[in-house]
Amino acid sequence: MKKEEIEQYKSKANPIVLFILIWLLFPITFFADIIKIIKSQNESEYYLFPTNSKYWKFKALVYLPFIITLFASLNKLYLLRDKGINIKPIYKNNRIFPSNQIIYIEAPRSFNKNLKLYFIDSHGINVDTETIVYQYLKSKNLNVLRTEVAFWQAMTTLVYWDEIYDFIPEYGDDIPRDLFTPEFYIKRKAKIDEKYQFIQKNGIVGILETSINNYIKNNYFSRLVNDQNEELHISDPLIKAFIKRIDLKQFCFITYNIVKDYNSHRAGLPDFIAWNKYDLVHVEAKRFKEKVLKSQEYWFELFDREEISYKIIRVKNKKTYNKTLERNI
Structure with a gap:
């Protein structure tokens, strides 16, 4: 806000x-x-x-x-x-990360044998934690985009396409063999840094639109664009709206960190990005006592340093929510 x-x-x-x-x-x-x-x-x-x-x-x-x-x-x-203004915390320890507020919502537990489908949504369907949080964000009239590994990996690849594929050891290789090693960035440092400076000055809209059009027109395929998410359509209007909406500095910061170390930095980014005309926020979905991973802590610390807005939304079992709330005030 x-x-x-x-x-x-x-x-x-x-x-x-x-x-x-x-x-x-x-x-x-x-x-x-x-x-x-x-x-x-x-x-x-x-x-x-x-x-x-x-x-x-x-x-x-x-x-x-x-x-x-x-x-x-x-x-x-x-x-x-x-609204996101931390007047008084509901729980004593509800602020794991400085300057960011954890939001608590509730949903009935499903008791389904599939542990991923932990909750029941408003339609009576067994769903996972991410679906409950997605529905919550949509109820706030926000644009919501599923991100995580596949999305940001695809965005990074499309922006740095020429730099990533400037040298492939053998014909037919889908990705550079050194992609997940420190040598990848070392070998391409000059070109990657030059592209980073270029997009900081000229923006990402033109570069991404050209890259997306070329990808579709030439029937390109790369696991870096479609990996883990076969339903990721890079021509989706919501993705195009996101590209025009996100702050340039924020986009450059995230993709630059990924391209420098694909192996470590592509994981840990929040589950969603939600936005309207006033604000844009990264959102991580967690069950009530679910731990924050080390890879997520890394990105949250970077977000704190760069003053990038994010929230952690924790979903609590509806039946015991009020008792737990009273016990922890």
């Missing part, structure tokens, strides 16, 4: 906080009652529970608005938290 949007939401919350502070002054009337009772010398003056109906009407007028305002304020703070 952008800074001006955060300030906008905070400014909307301020009047509510002000009302709470004002209404909190009214419990002083109760203390006044207690003081009068203590000072009273005459039993007839004892009026902790007066029968005067006007007194109770006055108290109702005082405290009913206070209760309504308090409820509205708490609800507003929850909405702010859901």
